[in-house]
Amino acid sequence: MTRFLLLIVLIAVVFYKLTGRRNARPAERESAPKAPQEMVRCARCGMHLPADESFPGRGGAFCSAAHRAEFENGQA
Numbered sequence: 001m002t003r004f005l006l007l008i009v010l011i012a013v014v015f016y017k018l019t020g021r022r023n024a025r026p027a028e029r030e031s032a033p034k035a036p037q038e039m040v041r042c043a044r045c046g047m048h049l050p051a052d053e054s055f056p057g058r059g060g061a062f063c064s065a066a067h068r069a070e071f072e073n074g075q076a
């Protein structure tokens, strides 16, 4: 009888750990590697893109070197 109770407790602990990890993992994945990334808007076409992928120019940030050139040529 004690073995049976011990088995039930063991199963409960294993089940609790498995479900607890499942619930904790997505939150860890979302918070740890996905640091809040600054988004910028292309001054030429208005497309939003991460700041580290943008092309900084005189008129702001741009989605591509072509749009930066178009914008700066239009301004001049």
Ligand SMILES: [Zn+2]
Pocket (backbone or CB within 6 Å): 042, 043, 044, 045, 046, 047, 062, 063, 064, 067
């Ligand atoms: Zn653009």
